[in-house]
Amino acid sequence: IHERLQHYEESKPAPVMDSAAVLAQDLSEQLKIKSENGDIKELAKLLENPHVKSLLSVHDTVAQKRYDPELPPLPEYLNIEESSVKIIRLVKNKEPLGATIRRDDETGAIFVARIMRGGAADRSGRLIHSGDEVKEVNGIPVDDKKPEDIIRILAQSQGAITFKVVPGLKEDASIREPKxxxxxxxxxxxxxxxxxxxxxxxxxxxxxxxxxxxxxxxxxxxxxxxxxxxxxxxxxxxxxxxxxxxxxxxRQPAATLPLQRTLSRRPSSEDRSSILSRSFTTSSSLTHNCPKGERFSSSCFPAYPLLSCPLRRCGAQSCLCQGPGPSGVGMNELKRKLLISDPQHFGVTIPHTSRPKKNQESDGVEYHFISKHLFEADIHNNKFVEYGEYKGNYYGTSLDTLRGVLTKKKVCLLDVQPHAIKLLRTAEFKPFVVFVKPPKMERLRETRKNAKIISSKDDKGSARPFTEEDFQEMLNTAEMMESQYGHLFEKVIVNDDLTTAFSELQSALKRVETGTHWVPVSWTHS
Missing domain, CATH: 2.30.30.40 (SH3 Domains)
Incomplete structure (x- = not known):
C-alpha cells in the first residue's frame, strides 16, 4: 500500500476541491426541500450515511494536507512553575503497548519503568522514554491509580491512546546495543x-x-x-x-550429593574405560583436577553461555564427553557399542598411572606407566583432564593423550567429571556432552533383573545381582546429578532399552557432525 501511494504521489495529483464534505452537506440540505422523487431520496440517504461522511472528511484532510493530530487545548490556568508536559498519541492494535510502569511508594507518582525493544512504544519513534512520569491516559488522571488499574485501561483501549507525560531527566541512549x-x-x-x-x-x-x-x-x-x-x-x-x-x-553443597559407591579394589586394565567416572568420587583420599575456588563458584553453572553465529562443529575433531552417571546405568555399554560400530571413527584415551607395571602389561596399551614424581609434576603443570589417587598410586587422563586421539581425526570418547567438562569446553576439544540416566523404577526392575553389578566392597571384585537399594540409589544419584550439573549436558538419553538408547546416541552424533549449531563465542575467537 505504501509503495502504491508513493508512486501515486510522484505523479503529483491535485485535488479538484478541498471541501467535499461541506459541498455534500449543502447538497443534502437542498435535497430535503425537493420533491419526494425516489432517486433524490436515495441520494439524500447516501449523503447522510456516516461512512460516506467519514470518507469525504478524509478526502478533505488529505486535500488540505492537515495531517497533524488535533491535540486538546492547554488549560487556561497553566502554572508556569509546573514541569513541561508532552501530549503523546500512539496507535495501538491488539498487541501490547510494550512498556512497563511503576509507582513511587512515597509520592504515588506513576513512571514508565522500561520500554520493551521492538514493541509498539519503541517502534513509535521513541516518543515515550523510561523515566517519564505519566499524568493522564486517554484523559483519565492516574495520580490515584495503581499500576494494575492503568494496565487494565491500556488493555481495554484500541486504536489511538493519548498520554500526558512529564519528560524524565534521563533519555534512552539512541545507540543500539550490539547483537x-x-x-x-x-x-x-x-x-x-x-x-x-x-x-x-x-x-x-x-x-x-x-x-x-x-x-x-x-x-x-x-x-x-x-x-x-x-x-x-x-x-x-x-x-x-x-x-x-x-x-x-x-544450590546444595556437593558434599550432600549421594554419589555412587567407590571401588575398594585395585583398578585393573579392564576398569580403565570407567575408572574416572566411578572411582574418583567420594573417597576422602581422592582428589580432582579442579581449580581452587571454582567448586562452588557461580561460574560453574552459568545461566546463559555467550554464543556466536551458527557454525558447523566438525565431529572428526571433537570429543564426546559422557557426564558422570550412576553405576549400572549403561554408560560403558553405549561407549563400547560405539567403538565396535566404527573403530576408525571413534577412539578412547589410555590413562596414565604411577603404579608399577605388571609382567603381562605393556606400556601404552593398558596404561602409560610413569613415576610418581613425574605424575606429580604433570599435576602441578595442569597436564591432566582429571586424576585420582588409589592406595598410594595415581591414575589419570592427560590432555596429551586426548589430543593424540583427535590428531588421528577420531571422535574421542571420554568419561569425565563436571569440572573436567568445564575445562574441555574450548575450541580445541569442542565437547559434545551426553548424560545417560536410568528409566523409572518399574523399567529398572524389568531390564536389569538378569544383570549384575560389581560390588565395591569385595576386594575380589565379584559381581552380584542388583538390589532394590541399588535401583533407588541409581535414581537418586541421576536426579541429583541432573539437578546440579544439567547445565553442562547437551543431550540427555534415558537408557530404557540399550538398542534404542544407542540408536538415539548415534542420531544425535550424526546431527552434531553434519549440521550447523550455535557454539560458544570463545570458540570463534581463539
Whole structure:
C-alpha cells in the first residue's frame, strides 16, 4: 500500500476541491426541500450515511494536507512553575503497548519503568522514554491509580491512546546495543517468578532456547527475544548475574550429593574405560583436577553461555564427553557399542598411572606407566583432564593423550567429571556432552533383573545381582546429578532399552557432525 501511494504521489495529483464534505452537506440540505422523487431520496440517504461522511472528511484532510493530530487545548490556568508536559498519541492494535510502569511508594507518582525493544512504544519513534512520569491516559488522571488499574485501561483501549507525560531527566541512549546471542540452560516461566516486576512483560523459554539480548540496561532484568520469533517485541528475562546468584543461593553443597559407591579394589586394565567416572568420587583420599575456588563458584553453572553465529562443529575433531552417571546405568555399554560400530571413527584415551607395571602389561596399551614424581609434576603443570589417587598410586587422563586421539581425526570418547567438562569446553576439544540416566523404577526392575553389578566392597571384585537399594540409589544419584550439573549436558538419553538408547546416541552424533549449531563465542575467537 505504501509503495502504491508513493508512486501515486510522484505523479503529483491535485485535488479538484478541498471541501467535499461541506459541498455534500449543502447538497443534502437542498435535497430535503425537493420533491419526494425516489432517486433524490436515495441520494439524500447516501449523503447522510456516516461512512460516506467519514470518507469525504478524509478526502478533505488529505486535500488540505492537515495531517497533524488535533491535540486538546492547554488549560487556561497553566502554572508556569509546573514541569513541561508532552501530549503523546500512539496507535495501538491488539498487541501490547510494550512498556512497563511503576509507582513511587512515597509520592504515588506513576513512571514508565522500561520500554520493551521492538514493541509498539519503541517502534513509535521513541516518543515515550523510561523515566517519564505519566499524568493522564486517554484523559483519565492516574495520580490515584495503581499500576494494575492503568494496565487494565491500556488493555481495554484500541486504536489511538493519548498520554500526558512529564519528560524524565534521563533519555534512552539512541545507540543500539550490539547483537548478543545466548543459550538458555534452564526453563523459565515468568508467571512462576515472584521476583519479576511485570509478569505480563516476561518472556517464557525452554532450556536450550537461543535468546537474542535486546537490552542490558537493567542489571537485574534484561530484554530478550527468542531467535527466529516473528514477534518483534522483546520480553523480560532474569539477567545472567541475577539468575546465577539465585541458583547459587539454592544450590546444595556437593558434599550432600549421594554419589555412587567407590571401588575398594585395585583398578585393573579392564576398569580403565570407567575408572574416572566411578572411582574418583567420594573417597576422602581422592582428589580432582579442579581449580581452587571454582567448586562452588557461580561460574560453574552459568545461566546463559555467550554464543556466536551458527557454525558447523566438525565431529572428526571433537570429543564426546559422557557426564558422570550412576553405576549400572549403561554408560560403558553405549561407549563400547560405539567403538565396535566404527573403530576408525571413534577412539578412547589410555590413562596414565604411577603404579608399577605388571609382567603381562605393556606400556601404552593398558596404561602409560610413569613415576610418581613425574605424575606429580604433570599435576602441578595442569597436564591432566582429571586424576585420582588409589592406595598410594595415581591414575589419570592427560590432555596429551586426548589430543593424540583427535590428531588421528577420531571422535574421542571420554568419561569425565563436571569440572573436567568445564575445562574441555574450548575450541580445541569442542565437547559434545551426553548424560545417560536410568528409566523409572518399574523399567529398572524389568531390564536389569538378569544383570549384575560389581560390588565395591569385595576386594575380589565379584559381581552380584542388583538390589532394590541399588535401583533407588541409581535414581537418586541421576536426579541429583541432573539437578546440579544439567547445565553442562547437551543431550540427555534415558537408557530404557540399550538398542534404542544407542540408536538415539548415534542420531544425535550424526546431527552434531553434519549440521550447523550455535557454539560458544570463545570458540570463534581463539
Amino acid at each position: 548478543v546471542f545466548l543459550r538458555a540452560l534452564f526453563d523459565y516461566d515468568p508467571s512462576n517468578d515472584s521476583a519479576i516486576p511485570c509478569k505480563e512483560a516476561g518472556l517464557r523459554f525452554k532450556k536450550g532456547s537461543i535468546l537474542q539480548i535486546m537490552s542490558q540496561e537493567d542489571a537485574t532484568w534484561w530484554q530478550a527475544k527468542l531467535d527466529g520469533d516473528a514477534n518483534p517485541r522483546a520480553g523480560l528475562i532474569p539477567s545472567k548475574q541475577f539468575q546465577e546468584s539465585r541458583r547459587f543461593a539454592l
